[in-house]
Amino acid sequence: MLRQFKRKLATYPIINYDQLWSQLIDAEVVIFDIFNTLLKSSIPNKPSMFMLIANIWQRENQLELKNFVKLRLNAESKAHKKYGNKTTLANIYEFLSVPKSVMEVEIYITHELNQANAPMQMLYQALKRIGKRLIVIADTNIDKQVVAQLLAQNGYSDYEKLYVANEYGSSKKNSLLFERILKELNIKPNKVLHVGDEWQADYFASLGAHIKCFKIPRVSINSLQPLIANDAILNTIQLFSNNMLDKYEFDSYQEFGYSAFGPVILGFSQWIDANVASDYRIFFFARDGYILQEAYQKLYPNQVTDYLYVSRRALQVPLLKNSLNIEDVLNYINLPREFTASQFLKACGIDKIRMKDSQSKVKYTKDITSLSWLNALYQEYKIEIITNAQLEFDYLKEYLLKIGFTDKVAVVDIGWHGNKQRALEKFCQLADIPVIIKGYYFGVAKTAKRDQVTSYGFWFDQVKNQNQNNLARPINGILEFLFSAKHGTTIRYDKSNGQVQPILAPYEFEGNHDLIVQGQLLKTIRQAALQFVVDFTDSKLNPIIQLAPKSAMKLFELNVFKPSNDFMRRFGHFVFIDRNVKYLVTPRSNWYYCFHPGQFKRDFLLSRWAIGFLKRIFKLPINYFNIYALLMKYFDKMHY
Template identity: 25%
Template structure:
């Protein structure tokens, strides 16, 4: 249903249209009204809830804010603080705002009628903040001591505006107070359907999670589920929480520059810059491949092996990866780099390779970067390989700050050398690692990986592999940046969602993707030791004739749940099917 068009069509025969205010014209960026009080502290929230209960118990009809603050338990609190929070936490319901502006342009008289303890001046200020200008008047229950549900406030509205009930359409979200209450005064009412909750957030029931959920859904709930919406709702909360954690760690250590590793941490650095514009950060453009020439030159053979792609490669391919020429005797020899131990003959291959001239350019770039002892290295994770390589080449110790880390990290780096933001339960961890290549692509700079360096005029420049940019990634990243900008200027800015809550929308995307989401993301390719499709099955009919091809395509896919969702559209438990296959 198009809410704006529906309201405008229903209002056509009426002279005036009146609207409920809260959860109709405006929304609050909290899960429930009393959560707003928590923004002023838990002690205040407890006293505020108690005071309103006491005030309502002593009076029939609507109470006023002054009567609530007249209770002894709120004696040391100023109602101005609550009014300021209400003003900061309010946001317009965009389809309703569009409807009001369209109706005003048609010459309709527009009013608001609200059951509320806040004074009319406060509600008028909140409506104006949300863009509702030029309204013809408002009626608030606390000014009259009567409420909508009895029909009395509606009759008072008709009397003071000199309108007939047949001239008015009322729009509200409550069947009892709005629809029945208006009917008792003879006014036709239309019940505003509740927005369909975004499935990523339906289980967020704590204060921080509920606030994030409300904040997101108040801004994107009525928009098409395109790339920008996905970035706003899925990546935005995760990266803001991660950047808040990074900032805490930077303050904790009090020294050391913050280096974001290209390309994976490109979007994270952009979000960090929005949240902390006064801080200077660095972008280190290295890849494991770009470091290989220097590792080869310094005969760091175990580290060089760790830097190679986990694939089966020939000697010629390994030499090319290291920027060296391969002796003919090793060119066709195959090496299984997926093995737990260094493959037989690999050390001999390394020793036979001539150190490439590019090795000195690697060191020149690292010197140019200014990387020093104790600097903080931000990476997507998982095993800390790049940190170890940089420490070996620069002869320094860094402190890693990783979005995620697997069991390899703790075997390689102690707690005082690397910290991890995400700590997931076993089931969530399985899903996360199934989608980690996708997450890397979504937050990475959409350019080719660094493959080496070149000497420029007084500066070392980065040489890159070719990569065709994906427009959908630009949309997704624009959405994540929009979330960061909106969050930074909101009353919720001090709220830091727990890591498990901030990653929850991404885990939901992985486990229970919609048809639109798989179409949006499935055709992307990701780098995972090679270049692989994310979730791009061929037609089911082809697989029925060639089942072996389906097995190969599924094995190659890096988002197997998305692959199954696209191949077998419907309402199957794709995540449970995937986890069963993993077992």
């Protein structure tokens, strides 16, 4: 309750810029507060700042700063008791037994984690142009010279005078500094307007000197995401994001893209850069790697990467060029649990065969009961399958050699089972292409352990840690929807004018009106996420902040694992297009499932966003991931 009250107080009042401009014009002299007025900090509070200082210093020096947050707070208290309002940062560090470089990190952080408050900067520049007298003041332990540098690097210049409270042994929390300004500059208080964010230090202190104050909120809430406690790095990213949103007029989809999905692709890009060896050439797999490559290139513009047009079908069909037994064929191709003869042949690369009605309706599985029938079907069309596979094999080999897929290669994709990497390694072995492949994935499922492909997971890695959950499985539709490219899947390769090129399927989000609208929404989400990466890249945070996977994923996880009703309304109606067009969340009524529990099982298992499916049914504020895990465990037992 107290936290909520403080947040309300910090965000009050909402700024009426027309009213503020009117008062600024009427005043002869304007006194601007600096911190959280002219400048916006990306640090929520002192403990978070001190935690960040410790993290950065420890990362750079490979040493531990034990209990630094507590010690730094105590040192400030002791310094104020000894030096009073004249306390400087150097005075505070007299009471800390830490290397001098720690104080240098704090000064650096203060410099780098303050950015110009865009709306205030526009007003400041406008006042400069009309010749208004401008005074700037700060109540801080930082030296005046450092404050002046901070203002200059953020575009604030040509003010009449800078006042830093500790220089005069006073504080903004009483009226003495404001009275001193009036006396030194010979200004009448009724000719002055003060603009600041603090109730005591700005509003009441200036009123005590009979100066009118325009109070602005210390924090303007632009983001819809909750502030995460006990994570200084993520808090910094969140405040940066919140401050930057002042520049944009985003809707709720774009805000999600900027504030929640943006940190995801940023953190993954940083992880790739930190983990891929410099002598490995990076290839991003189509299509899920499309936005990942865009984010990586924006963050690391000098790095050379490639985009590899591949799909499971385009890689698996060429492996059928030799005569195989039916078990090997089924291991190579990708099929649903139940499939028709037409689907089997299409997965083998033959999709223009007309089947008899009696044949086309028969459903097969990969179980032993279907093997003799499938083998007979394979034998019937084996010549066509092998002939087509040989042609596709040759074109794929030529394509890989043309783009330089040799030597040491890092492949990057969303994940999960390593099927594309496994098929590529098998293909390169058959094609005598000398290559060492390492896979870097958003997540690695335990099934990737098969055939021992070398892979690494960012969000989760069940091969390295079997106790981890497959976090992607209950939200797979949301993930693949967000990561999909703006082009169709790769079908195969063909030669035109002597050059091998990938042949792509039509883009899914074209055609009818609803799909076009959804495609546009998806585009705006991804553009907003990439804009976050651009803004971060151009900011002073870039060399400082390294987002750990847990921090990068936190806001995204809150939205998709614990979706609000509003999030459900916005994303539940989206469609996921795989073999069929399906809505992400389309449960039937609860009454229907009471009388048809078997249908509940089928709908639940087929849902591409199982968490959202359960939320739509139960509508309670409970942990749906745990419910999902229990149901999956129960259904798995039933299956066996």
